Amino acid sequence: MSRTLKIIISGGGTGGHIFPAIAIANALKSRQPDTEILFVGAKGRMEMEKVPRAGYPIEGLWISGFQRKLTLQNLLFPVKLMSSMLKARQIIRHFKPDVAVGVGGYASGPLLEMATRMGIPALIQEQNSYAGATNRLLAKKVQKICVAYEGMERYFPKEKIVHTGNPVRSDLVRIVASREEALEYFALDENKKTLLVFGGSLGARTLNQAMAASADWLRQRTDIQTLWQCGSWYYEQFKHCETAQLPNVRIQAFIDRMDLAYQMTDVAIGRAGALTVSELCLVGIPSILVPSPNVAEDHQTKNALALVQKDAAILIKDAEAAAQLIPTALELLDNEALRQKLALNIKQLAKPNAADEIAAEVIQLTRQ
Numbered sequence: 001m002s003r004t005l006k007i008i009i010s011g012g013g014t015g016g017h018i019f020p021a022i023a024i025a026n027a028l029k030s031r032q033p034d035t036e037i038l039f040v041g042a043k044g045r046m047e048m049e050k051v052p053r054a055g056y057p058i059e060g061l062w063i064s065g066f067q068r069k070l071t072l073q074n075l076l077f078p079v080k081l082m083s084s085m086l087k088a089r090q091i092i093r094h095f096k097p098d099v100a101v102g103v104g105g106y107a108s109g110p111l112l113e114m115a116t117r118m119g120i121p122a123l124i125q126e127q128n129s130y131a132g133a134t135n136r137l138l139a140k141k142v143q144k145i146c147v148a149y150e151g152m153e154r155y156f157p158k159e160k161i162v163h164t165g166n167p168v169r170s171d172l173v174r175i176v177a178s179r180e181e182a183l184e185y186f187a188l189d190e191n192k193k194t195l196l197v198f199g200g201s202l203g204a205r206t207l208n209q210a211m212a213a214s215a216d217w218l219r220q221r222t223d224i225q226t227l228w229q230c231g232s233w234y235y236e237q238f239k240h241c242e243t244a245q246l247p248n249v250r251i252q253a254f255i256d257r258m259d260l261a262y263q264m265t266d267v268a269i270g271r272a273g274a275l276t277v278s279e280l281c282l283v284g285i286p287s288i289l290v291p292s293p294n295v296a297e298d299h300q301t302k303n304a305l306a307l308v309q310k311d312a313a314i315l316i317k318d319a320e321a322a323a324q325l326i327p328t329a330l331e332l333l334d335n336e337a338l339r340q341k342l343a344l345n346i347k348q349l350a351k352p353n354a355a356d357e358i359a360a361e362v363i364q365l366t367r368q
Helices: 015-031 047-053 072-095 108-117 133-138 179-185 205-212 215-220 258-263 274-283 296-308 318-334 336-347 354-366
Strands: 006-010 036-042 058-061 099-102 122-126 144-147 161-163 193-198 224-229 249-252 267-270 287-289
Touching: 006 015, 006 072, 006 108, 015 036, 015 047, 015 354, 036 047, 036 072, 047 058, 058 072, 072 108, 099 108, 099 133, 099 354, 108 122, 108 133, 122 133, 122 354, 144 354, 179 258, 193 205, 193 258, 193 318, 205 318, 215 318, 258 274, 267 274, 267 318, 274 296, 274 336, 287 296, 287 318, 318 336
Parallel strands: 006 036, 006 099, 036 058, 099 122, 122 144, 144 161, 193 224, 193 267, 224 249, 267 287
Antiparallel strands: none
């Protein structure tokens, strides 16, 4: 009989870090149900709410990101870092993990740094095609580095890299609902092609502005319907705009069933965050990606280019979205051959077993 494993998982700050972390935890529990898992996040960040909702305990560190300009936050950063290191050591001593896992985000730095100092085997997961600063710093100290993109030896020791892909939400690995059920759920027409525009839970200003500027384009196309997820930050601002009033446009602050949204979509428009890209690969939807310019090292553009170079997606620059985004989407909806080509190519990049492969690497580390 195998002994109970104790795994500590750290990271967060965005859904792009939290959902993969939870997927890894679920895969570990699926392999060995008695595994004890403790999350460590950053106080005040969304993981402190999302992780307990997923059924796992979480501890918080007093840590935040380092700003690129002189701010009070930066002056406090050394104090926060020292506080987080001490708290991380206390958590590790109390929990006694067999392995520490880092998924990126503020909290993973102090936790993984302290874990490796204390001789605990460690694994990090890098979701983007451009490695984050925290993971680059930790790379020399951990035993395994699970990545989603090719060419990551630019940032990490080649012998430590395992190409697993990014874990995604389990409901997207096998979507059981039909297209008809999905359309009924959103009260949309089964005789129309469907465009999905989504910018994450908070929303993406550029995508919303492009939609708001496209009333004339969408009004003419009564054969096409649009599900527009504008985000909680922007719903009040855009819900009364001309586009949102069109009968073939449905605007929502948030989509609680992305599995159904993907199932009925003919063309998707989104940002190029690691989680979004991984989900689009998994569901195999022809996609137009608009990388956010407001991210470290422009990593979303690098994520998108990794698909574009394989004829698996279309990229539109943020600055060009207002003029080009919806016309390009309508052209794609009219071009069946191109949609089929993009769908086939993006599907080939999918890694549906990513969470399970990462869980296997974690368990392997407990045996070393």
